[in-house]
Amino acid sequence: MGWKEWEKSKAGPGRRMGRLCGLLVVCAGLGAGCAGGPEPQAxxxxxxxxxxxxxxxxxxxxxxxxxxxxxxxxxxxxxxxxxxxxxxxxxxxxxxxxxxxxxxxxxxxxxxxxxxxxxxxxxxxxxxxxxxxxxxxxxxxxxxxxxxxxxxxxxxxxxxxxxxxxxxxx
Structure with missing residues (x-):
């Protein structure tokens, strides 16, 4: 069984959506960490x-x-x-x-x-x-x-x- 077949059989649409949302949250968090923090000031x-x-x-x-x-x-x-x-x-x-x-x-x-x-x-x-x-x-x-x-x-x-x-x- 390949990746696509396993994904279809084990994870329904809700689970795939949850993983996608989790991935987006992690990516957004990493982006905020890079851009976040106090800005240097004069x-x-x-x-x-x-x-x-x-x-x-x-x-x-x-x-x-x-x-x-x-x-x-x-x-x-x-x-x-x-x-x-x-x-x-x-x-x-x-x-x-x-x-x-x-x-x-x-x-x-x-x-x-x-x-x-x-x-x-x-x-x-x-x-x-x-x-x-x-x-x-x-x-x-x-x-x-x-x-x-x-x-x-x-x-x-x-x-x-x-x-x-x-x-x-x-």
Whole structure:
């Protein structure tokens, strides 16, 4: 007796359907196991120093800078580097000129948020540059030596000082 004859004699239509359903459940379970599980997510990296971020961005932070803040976010495709510091307002224009920006840093917000709805500067305890009245923004470079692009923004903190923001993708 061959396989087909045995199948016809021993297993009626209900039993064959049950085996087929069982096979489908196993296959579906295996597929879910391969595709399932937590998806990798972008995350803020602990232990990355401001000096490391500055080196990666290749920005020379002026000696007059204070309140330096930085962060590094490991992404699925691109990583994000943040750097912000406060300068005396009279030092800002000279600092920006030394950057030799690709486009002028001019009035008007430019969304720093990438494709994901995030507020990256909130991670370092700062307001987003877009939300600060009178902010000036511009693209420093794209591509840059070490990163894919880098944006800069400048916003007044008070009468004497301004905050410089950098966001870059690598």
């Amino acid at each position: 995350r803020w990296m602990d232990g990355v120093t401001t000096a490391e971020v500055v080196q990666r961005l290749q920005v020379v932070v002026p000696a007059s800078a204070s309140d330096l803040r930085s962060a590094y976010r490991k992404g699925l495709q691109d990583d994000t580097l943040l750097l912000a510091f406060v300068l005396p307002t009279p030092d800002v224009e000279g600092f920006l000129a030394r950057l030799d920006p690709q486009e002028p840093v001019k009035a008007g917000p430019k969304s720093f948020a990438g494709p994901e709805p995030v507020a990256p500067f909130a991670h370092v305890g700062l307001p987003e540059p877009d939300s600060v009245p009178g902010v000036r923004t511009g693209q420093v470079c794209a591509p840059c030596a070490e990163v894919d692009f880098m944006h800069a923004a400048v916003a007044r903190v008070d009468e004497k000082s301004s905050r410089v923001y950098f966001e870059a993708a690598d």
